[in-house]
Amino acid sequence: MSQQATILIIDDEPQIRKFLRISLGSQGYRVIEGGNGREGLACAALEKPDLIVLDLGLPDLDGQVVLRELREWTQIPVIVLSVRSSEAEKVMALDGGANDYVTKPFGIQEFLARVRALLRDKQHAATDVAQTVSGPLCIDFAYRRVSLNDQEISLTRKEYAVLAALARHVGRVVTQQQLLKDIWGPSHSGDTHYLRVVVGHLRRKLGDDPAAPRFIVTEAGVGYRLVADR
The missing domain is CATH 1.10.10.10 (Winged helix-like DNA-binding domain superfamily/Winged helix DNA-binding domain)
Known part of the structure; x- marks a missing residue:
């Protein structure tokens, strides 16, 4: 599925977006980017990505708000990628509809494995309940x-x-x-x-x-x- 999958990165840090773009691109994924919450929501609606990587500390909207807005209309898998490491933040994100939560700094190989797992789950879900x-x-x-x-x-x-x-x-x-x-x-x-x-x-x-x-x-x-x- 990696050759066909599109991944949306919603993060305001250019260096993080560049690192993820290179890492995900090397695995054959198509990568699109949003530098803030509103851009990310617009990209999600227009591009309909297969997976979203979402930062919580965005300049215009808190990532928890972005997640909540996404879940009003889509079940696209979401990995939260954030420096926020408290249990309360993780619980709020997972209860709000996130599929996974990764804390910065992170290991890229483990992150890529989590991406592959969520894309497999999405593929199976689309087959089972279209x-x-x-x-x-x-x-x-x-x-x-x-x-x-x-x-x-x-x-x-x-x-x-x-x-x-x-x-x-x-x-x-x-x-x-x-x-x-x-x-x-x-x-x-x-x-x-x-x-x-x-x-x-x-x-x-x-x-x-x-x-x-x-x-x-x-x-x-x-x-x-x-x-x-x-």
């Missing part, structure tokens, strides 16, 4: 497309993130707290009104009657469940 179908509802994870009765539906980032989270656990209840933490961030785990609004919008776009749902079932006081394919 699409989830619930009756006439189709969710294509590879291209972030949702269609109903073969007609594509336009969703906001939050709407897609909620539907995709339910689809990854189709037939099973996903708690309100889990959805809020994963999509809005750990500090919003009690803001259930955010979730109710988004689910309401989703139901309208899907033509789903909450009193007799075809797709999204409310488990009162617990969370939501996407109905399994009938």
